[in-house]
Amino acid sequence: MLGSTLFGRLPRLERASGLSTKAAAMLVVLSLSLFATFALFLLNSPLAAVPLVAFVVAVAYGWVAHQDVTARVVTLIATTSTIAILGLITVFIFYRAIPAFRVMGTGLFGFTDPVTVFGVSLPAVETFWSTGSNTYSLVPMIWGTLVTTAIAMVIAGPLGIAGALFLAEIAPPMVRDAVKPGVEILAGIPSIVYGYLGFVTLNTFLFENLRMSNLGSLFLVGLVIGLMALPTVVSVADDALTSVPASMRDGSVAMGATEWQTTKSITLPAALSGVSAAVLLGIGRAIGETMAATVIIGHSQQLPQPLADVFASTETLTSLIASQYGNADGTHLSALFAAGVVLFVTVLVLSVGARRVELRMEKKLGGDP
Amino acid sequence: MSGEYASTLVTDETTLGERVASTVIGIGLLVFMLSVLAVARVVTEEASVLGVGLYDFLAGGLLAMGLGVFVVGVGSALGAFDTTPDETPGTVTAGAFGIIAAAAVWLATLQLGVLGPLGGFPVGLLAGAVTFVGLGLLSEDIGSTLPAVVVAVAVSGTVLTNLLTPAWLWDPEWLSAAFSGSMTIPTLTAAAALLTAWAGAKSYGGYGSEGRQAGAYLLVALNALGMLAVLLAVILFIVTKGIGPAFEGFSLYPFDWPFVLNGYSFRPDVVNGVFPAIVGTLYLVVGATVTGVPVAVAAAVFLTEYAEQGPFVGAVEIATNGLWSTPSVVYGLFGYAFLVPRLGGTTSLLSGILVLGFMLMPLCLITSREAIKSVPDEYRDASAALGVSQWETIKSVVVPAAMPGIVTGVILGVGRIAGETAPILLVMSGGLRDDAPNVLGSFEFTSAPPFVANDALLQSAPALPYQLYATITSGVSAENAVEYGWGTAFVLLVVVLSFYAVGIATRMYFRRRLNHE
Incomplete structure (x- = not known):
């Protein structure tokens, strides 16, 4: 080539x-x-x-x-x-x-009962993940990644966008000049440091105060990842909001609208694609986040019983790879690569989506003087 | 210029309504902050404020807030205060209270043990819908204050009447966690205080669009403050925990810094340090910069200077964005499958360098491209007008002009990969050890291809982030393992954040210079 x-x-x-x-x-x-x-x-x-x-x-x-x-x-x-x-x-x-x-066929995505998802019938597996019987189903891990990402984005999405609104629309220039670089520096805290904090301090805190039956939970992982993704979302969404031409805002204020009405009805809709790209980027980060999840979670490859139990200790795709690669070989190792494929494809789709959304914003605002 | 919209048409002294509303907001902030501290168990139910138990104090504050909001809300409806309420509270307010009503009713059915966890759900939804529609019939001053009053009085009532005590416990079968009163009460008071303060802020602004702005700004500013506070608390926590172990035995004269200059000797009488890991991280960072950055800058030059927009550039853009967002653990898997078998068959420093180089490449490519793009075309035109060839122009005009941007991008990229753990975990590993890797002294010429050998490069080497992970997994047996971990976390944080600080400062410096020219 x-x-x-x-x-x-x-x-x-x-x-x-x-x-x-x-x-x-x-x-x-x-x-x-x-x-x-x-x-x-x-x-x-x-x-x-x-x-x-x-x-x-x-x-x-x-x-x-x-x-x-x-x-x-x-x-x-x-x-x-x-x-x-x-x-x-x-x-x-x-x-x-x-x-x-x-080895597994579509059983790689199999539940303990045969089910049909989107018209694809998935065979049943005895256990989700067992090296003994050479059975590997990624379903618990996919669920874990879904739940942690959802919790992380419930935190990082709205709070991040609100933070960006503060920086871009409300904060006086002096505050903005001090806070924006600070937020960017905070985006650089390595995930293993968050992980260590979660492992040593937060895990025991929640264990004692929520009387949990296990150390490490999807809830805590989602919380920590959300905190980690927050500065990224703020920073990117702020860039999108500040790229809205000032003339648009001035026009709205000249019509007698309050600043908040301007923000809500002019700036935010105009920057919507950029802001959603920020959220998509945050989701991509949250899905791929490895170390914090690996260190905090309890590594049991089971679906939580019942599914709504976000305090159960299960596994995410990333933590599965990081915790098991060391003693894996043969099909087991290959199943870890399959987990990597799921991650890779998901994040790639998200990245292409975010890029398209961003391009749309550039096109929309590019025409304005 | 936009950004200056001060509009103070009314400059009279504050009215009674405004004074009541601002008192409500003030109490709200106090109750909210104390509640958050109580959730974090910094203060507990044993603490007492002004002679009352903490939780009773919180409930009392909430009750006062509820009364205050009731006064300004009803007063406005009766025409006692000069306000400009809309005809309805608006969808956002009605929706917010609808959701709260639904959640409250659902949780109440769960508490009373009727209808089961799913049976209470439709009842809650119904309550929410009724609240939503019902609020739509009220005018804004009543519709946006009364529900907040109800919430505040209900929460403070359950606490003050001892319906909800710190000893209370809700242990649902379908969750692996239980909620005790000592956690639940401050959570509820925090939420109710926020809600009531929001209502207070709206009345402070006199309802209408000004009122909604006051309410929204209160929440947005609180969110920004809270976010910064939490993130700063994280950093401060790590610093306070780590600064002790990191400076154990530190002396300025004669200069000695055992934690940074020692290895991990497993001996009880010597301070265990992170020197090998610092050296390893240094090699990783330098190696990744040497392999990744030139490729990134070259590609950025080609994309901006030579290539024309077409399918090739489109494909490269997709590939770059794909590489940028690929999770680090996937890079690790890739290195494990591609590099490790081809570079000596074991996890090695060289594999780590190359994988981090692959990760650094897209980061630097994107920033370098932006930097080169932002070089004004006049520079290129002037150079071409003097008869300088395209490559000479690139070499002596474009790239030097873009250098600040490129350097900033490199520093920020390096800061990010310096803290990466997941790829190192798979391709480099390397645990706690006493001696630093000696790469420069290990080069040897051999007779068989590839003719150059370097044992140190082909062995695993320690690195700061991996070392921190190793202290967790191997559960280092020494009694001060946790302190050692905090010290490592502190050093890692200092290394990474200083890369970021330097990078961002460089960028600000050059931007400012650019703007003043």
Whole structure:
């Protein structure tokens, strides 16, 4: 793929820059050696070092002798690498998940009773997750991820948008200048630090004060993840709100509307796509959040009984992977990759959705002076 | 310029109604804050305020608030105060009280043990609907105050008449948790105080659109304050817990800082430290920057300077956004499946570096692209007009002009990956140890391909975030394991947050300079 992109561009490059034979030879060596490095590395051969050296030499020669052509080609390669990495992630995660799909089939999403979801009938599994009987159903983990994400977004969504409204619409400039960077710094607190806080302090606090039967609950995980996602939502939603042209607000105020009416009926609807993109990003973060969930939750691969019991100690997709990869092999390991596939696909869909929503906002506001 | 909408048409001294309403808001804030502290068990029911038990004090405050709101609400309806209420309280207010009524009735049926958990549900919904429609028939001053009065009086009544005591316990069969009175009472008083203060703020604004603005601003400002308070409390908590262990045995002269300069020696007489983890994190960050950033900047240059909008650029954009949002644990799985078998077959520092480099790449690509995009076209045109080639222009005009933005993006990106644990967990691991990894001293030339070997790179290395995780999972047997963890968390927090602080300060500095030019 890489090679063909390069070769496809060669004739154009030649016309554009009147490429000399030496430069053309350098480009051929460069692309062939890169391709060979990649192929040999995929085949797990230590010989990959040889074409890698050739690639480096070719780039070095090209940089000295034909800098503009080389720069163009090298930057193109760098650009293509984004697609290549996403492709590699997709291929490898799916590839390693195949054995689990082969063993479990649609039972990977099976309940303890046979059920039909969206017209797909799912076979029953004896237990949800058992290495002993080689049975792996992701249903409890998917439920856990759903519940924690929902709790997190109930917290981070409304409170985050309200926080952004405060920063963008109400706060005086001085307060805003102090608080906005502060919020962005807070977005940087590593998740393992939140996790440690939850593990050492909050887990025991809830255990004692809510007289729980177990340490670690979906509720606490959702609470902590919501707190973590809050600064991200505030920051992105604030960017969306401030990007609404001031002329729109001024028009509304000139008509005699109060500031709050302006915020509610002009700014917020105009920035709605950006604000919902912020929430979507927050959901993506919450779904993929690993360490806080892993450290806090109690790791039992069961559906809570009854389902509404948010204080039960179950498992999320991310915490399943992080807690079990160490002693997993064969189908068990493959089932963990299947959990990764579910995460990856969900978040990818959300990200594409958020991007589309954002583009719509840019288009809508771009036309205004 | 917008942002300056001060409109003080009425500049008389405050009226009686406004004074009552602001007193209600003041008491509300006090009751709310005390209630939150009580939920967090910072203060308990044993505490007493002004000679009364805390919970009775909260209930009493709530009762006073209810009375105050009753006075301003009914007073406004009777024409005693100069207000401008609308004909109805509005959908938001009616809806909010409807939901509260539904929840209250449902919870009450659960408490009385009639109808079962699901049977009470339709009854609650019915109550909510009746409240919603009923409020629509009232004028705004009555409709938005009376329900709040009812809630405040009901909550304070149950507490003051000892219907609800700290010893009370509700242990529903369908939840693994039980709610004791000592947690439930402050939760209820906090919610009721917020609601009543909201109603008070509306009457303070004289109802109508001004009143709704006052109410909304109270809630939004409280939310912002509360959010900042909670997040600052998190940081302060970690700092107070971690600063002790982190500075154990610290001395300025002769300079010694055992926690930062020692390894984890498992010896009881020496302070166990995080030096190897700091070195490991340093290698990780530098390695990921070296591998990820040049690729990101090169790609950003190509996308903004060479490429034209088309399917290729569209695909790259989708890929970049996809990579940006891919969960870190999925990167870990990818590294585990792709890199680990190809780089020596065990978890290694090199795999960690590459995976974090892959994660850093999209972060820096997006920010670098924005930075290069924001370089004015005049720069490029001026350079081209002088006969400078496109690449020379990029090299000596565009990239230097975009450098502040690129650097900021890199610093913020590095701050994020420095705290990443999940990918390291899968591809690098490396637990507590005494000696730091020595990467620079381990390079060796070999006769077989790949001709260069580096044992330190191909072994697992410790890193701060993973070390913190390890103190939890391995349950380090030493008696001060928890303190050691807090110390590690503190150091990690300082490292990561200083990256963020520096990055954000750089950005503000350059933005300000740009705006003044």
